[in-house]
Amino acid sequence: MDDLIQPDEIAFRLELTAAQMKIVHTALKSLFDDLGHEERDVKQVVQAVLAKLPGEHDIRAIDLDRELRRTAPA
Numbered sequence: 001m002d003d004l005i006q007p008d009e010i011a012f013r014l015e016l017t018a019a020q021m022k023i024v025h026t027a028l029k030s031l032f033d034d035l036g037h038e039e040r041d042v043k044q045v046v047q048a049v050l051a052k053l054p055g056e057h058d059i060r061a062i063d064l065d066r067e068l069r070r071t072a073p074a
Contacts, residue, residue: 019064
């Protein structure tokens with residue numbers, strides 16, 4: 001049991017490109033919006049993860065098409 005991740009312990013660090021961050025944010029927002037009242041605990045976790053990402057304004061400013069063109073192989 002000593003090797004289990006504790007409730008407030010950081011379990012993983014993840015580096016994301018701007019395009020990846022926009023996709024993760026969009027997916028989490030969709031999940032959050034689809035969760036019902038009976039899934040309040042899951043909504044709280046999703047909301048906590050969203051709070052770690054840049055704000056809605058910053059996410060919307062990411063041009064996904066441009067980002068994908070920048071990373072596409074030539």
